[in-house]
Amino acid sequence: MLLKLTGSILTVFASTMIGNLYARKLSGRPAELRELQGMLRMFETQLCYLSSILADAFFEISKSSKSPVSAIFYDASRILKREKSITAAEAWKKSVEANINNTSLNSEDKNVLISFGSSLGNTDLEGQIKNIRFTVEQLKIQEGKAEEKRRKNEALYRNLGFFGGLAAVIILL
Amino acid sequence: MDLILRIAGIGIIVAILHLVLSKSGREEQAMMVSLVGVVVVLMIVAREIYKLFETVKDLFSF
Numbered sequence: 421m422l423l424k425l426t427g428s429i430l431t432v433f434a435s436t437m438i439g440n441l442y443a444r445k446l447s448g449r450p451a452e453l454r455e456l457q458g459m460l461r462m463f464e465t466q467l468c469y470l471s472s473i474l475a476d477a478f479f480e481i482s483k484s485s486k487s488p489v490s491a492i493f494y495d496a497s498r499i500l501k502r503e504k505s506i507t508a509a510e511a512w513k514k515s516v517e518a519n520i521n522n523t524s525l526n527s528e529d530k531n532v533l534i535s536f537g538s539s540l541g542n543t544d545l546e547g548q549i550k551n552i553r554f555t556v557e558q559l560k561i562q563e564g565k566a567e568e569k570r571r572k573n574e575a576l577y578r579n580l581g582f583f584g585g586l587a588a589v590i591i592l593l
Numbered sequence: 594m595d596l597i598l599r600i601a602g603i604g605i606i607v608a609i610l611h612l613v614l615s616k617s618g619r620e621e622q623a624m625m626v627s628l629v630g631v632v633v634v635l636m637i638v639a640r641e642i643y644k645l646f647e648t649v650k651d652l653f654s655f
Binding site: 575587591593 | 599602603606607609610613614616617618619633
């Protein structure tokens with residue numbers, strides 16, 4: 421009896437936690453996209469008024485936040501400093517691919533980020549700034565979509581986890 | 594657990610899942626959950642009906 425009770429409680433607890441995990445991933449994405457927009461704006465300022473070199477600019481930006489997305493900037497800066505023969509686009513792509521799994525971003529966001537990197541360091545200041553603004557616009561669209569998805573599905577995943585666990589317990593008991 | 598209690602529990606849980614799913618615009622999955630609930634309950638009940646038939650057969654087979 422006690423064993424059954426313990427097992428049931430554990431099952432319900434585990435499935436509730438799984439539901440919470442999905443819900444948190446859903447709510448983390450809009451926040452991270454907002455964070456990224458802020459960072460890109462900061463990058464724009466760094467280019468415009470401070471004229472810092474790319475590795476230093478990335479490093480400064482990565483220090484400004486504790487969000488998981490700042491690791492992308494940090495790694496890009498480290499790769500740029502370590503490997504002398506690498507282009508900015510390659511370093512950025514490498515860093516995005518290494519860090520995307522630690523964030524809540526999906527493959528669509530990843531494509532936006534990589535296409536931002538591909539014209540990094542190819543044009544003059546004007547072009548760079550246009551590229552940054554374009555990326556920020558796109559991230560804003562993604563954020564809207566992510567917010568919509570969160571609103572629709574966050575409560576759903578929580579409830580689904582809990583009640584799914586309850587159903588499993590009742591069927592198996 | 595008591596048979597009736599178990600079936601009632603499954604019914605309530607399935608009803609709640611159906612409500613939650615259809616509220617967030619996933620009609621197909623809500624339908625699927627209801628269907629699975631019906632099948633599970635049917636399987637439980639089928640076993641009991643089998644037992645009933647066996648009992649009846651035993652009763653009348655001299």
